[in-house]
Amino acid sequence: xxxxxxxxxxxxxxxxxxxxxxxxxxxxxxxxxxxxxxxxxxxxxxxxxxxxxxxxxxxxxxxxxxxxxxxxxxxxxxxxxxxxxxxxxxxxxxxxxxxxxxxxxxxxxxxxxxxxxxxxxxxxxxxxxxxxxx
Numbered sequence: 001x002x003x004x005x006x007x008x009x010x011x012x013x014x015x016x017x018x019x020x021x022x023x024x025x026x027x028x029x030x031x032x033x034x035x036x037x038x039x040x041x042x043x044x045x046x047x048x049x050x051x052x053x054x055x056x057x058x059x060x061x062x063x064x065x066x067x068x069x070x071x072x073x074x075x076x077x078x079x080x081x082x083x084x085x086x087x088x089x090x091x092x093x094x095x096x097x098x099x100x101x102x103x104x105x106x107x108x109x110x111x112x113x114x115x116x117x118x119x120x121x122x123x124x125x126x127x128x129x130x131x132x133x134x
Contacts, residue, residue, distance in 0.1 A: 004030045004065075004124040004131070012117055018047025019120045020057030020064075027065030027127065035068065049102025056102040058116070058123035059093055065127070089130045093123060 007026035011017050017025065020043045028035045045051070046060040063086055070082035093100045097108065109118035 001032055002030045003128045004062075005121060005128055006030060008117070008121055008124055012120060013114075018044065018057055019116050020044070020046035020061035023058045023061030023120055023124055023127065024064050026124065027062065027131075028068065030128075031065070031069050031131070033065075033068055053101065053103030053106075055100055056093075056105050056119070056123060058120040059090070059100045062089060062123065062127040062130075066130070069131075085130050085133070088133065089127060092126050092130065096126060097122065 004023065004027045007029045008022060010029075011025040012019070012022035015022070017040070021040050024043045025035075025040060027033075043057075043061055043064060046055075046064075047057040049056055050060075066082060066085050066089065067076065070079060070085060072079045072081070076082055090100055097105055099105060105119050105123075106116060109122065110116055111118065
């Protein structure tokens with residue numbers, strides 16, 4: 001198993017995936033979780049902060065990945081470890097970058113050349129940190 005950040009370039013730069021799709025796919029590969037390709041389609045609408053600058057797609061992709069890895073039983077409400085990791089992920093993104101919203105994150109790191117690669121790399125590094133926490 002690797003880190004999510006190890007696979008980002010493959011899914012963001014080498015495909016046409018958006019931030020949510022790229023982080024989700026990178027996490028699934030890093031964490032060795034098999035996922036039908038069709039599942040990636042569910043992430044498509046979360047890119048660009050759901051297309052309106054709301055919660056960053058890299059953040060929502062990370063939450064979806066944590067869900068796929070840590071849901072137990074009947075879902076999130078019966079998965080305390082998942083909910084703990086989700087809360088920690090959002091808290092650390094806010095503490096580190098001031099917000100989890102695309103409209104606040106994108107201006108910090110966006111470049112014409114790399115688009116949001118620097119943003120999603122930073123958010124994915126937080127995801128890696130949360131994944132490794134007990």
